Amino acid sequence: MEASQSIPDLIATAQANAKTSEDRVSELLTQMEGLSGSPSQVSELDAATAALEMIAVDTFTMFEARMQHHFKRGPFSRKLHALLVASGETDLAQRVHQYYLAVNVLKHGTGASYRELLSTPNLKFSVRPAATADGGKSLVDVTGAGFFDGLSATVLEAYAFLESR
Numbered sequence: 545m546e547a548s549q550s551i552p553d554l555i556a557t558a559q560a561n562a563k564t565s566e567d568r569v570s571e572l573l574t575q576m577e578g579l580s581g582s583p584s585q586v587s588e589l590d591a592a593t594a595a596l597e598m599i600a601v602d603t604f605t606m607f608e609a610r611m612q613h614h615f616k617r618g619p620f621s622r623k624l625h626a627l628l629v630a631s632g633e634t635d636l637a638q639r640v641h642q643y644y645l646a647v648n649v650l651k652h653g654t655g656a657s658y659r660e661l662l663s664t665p666n667l668k669f670s671v672r673p674a675a676t677a678d679g680g681k682s683l684v685d686v687t688g689a690g691f692f693d694g695l696s697a698t699v700l701e702a703y704a705f706l707e708s709r
Contacts, residue, residue: 551606551607551610551611551699551700551703552700552703554603554606554610555603555696555699555700558599558602558603558692558696559692559693559696561595561599562596562599562600562692562696563692565592565593565595565596565599566596566687566692568588568592569589569592569593569596569687572585572588572589572592573589576589593682593686593687596686596687596691596692597650597682597684597686599692600646600647600650600686600691600692600695601647601650601651603695603696603699604643604644604647604695604699605647607699607702607703608620608621611624611702611703611706614706614709621640621641621644624637624640624702624706625637625640625641625644628640628702628705631705633705636698636701636702636705639668639694639698639701640698640702642661642664642667642668642669643668643694643695643698643699644657645657645658645660645661645664646661646669646671646684646695649661649671649683649684650682650683650684650686653683654674654683658671658674658683661684668690668691668694669684669685669686669688669690669691669694670684670685670688671683671684671685672684672685
């Protein structure tokens with residue numbers, strides 16, 4: 545049986561996959577030049593964006609599942625956030641919490657996590673009003689500059705923190 549990949553290896557793979565989707569989104573937006581685009585371009589853009597969303601959700605979910613053993617019971621992200629704050633790692637705690645909320649919104653849509661994101665100052669990414677999301681756009685802009693890089697860096701820092709304890 546093959547040993548499972550480490551968190552850093554899984555993140556590297558996710559980053560490579562995300563880069564492919566990000567490049568495709570960028571290429572399509574350049575082709576469309578701010579116009580509405582052809583139906584095939586819009587469909588392709590939606591597919592590339594959905595792929596990025598799935599990669600983001602899978603990345604954070606995998607991180608939670610692999611690192612859950614650091615806490616006895618209960619909600620992993622809340623416990624991690626509390627531990628980071630107690631350890632003086634407030635910036636990392638804030639970023640972990642923001643990406644946790646973003647993933648919840650990607651999975652579940654509007655709700656408590658969405659409302660909390662809307663009222664959070666200094667977000668590391670963009671959140672769209674629910675009215676614009678009805679047009680097929682996600683509530684969290686995963687295509688924005690640095691979204692996936694920020695998620696990856698945050699997960700890797702939190703991983704290193706937990707593993708060094």
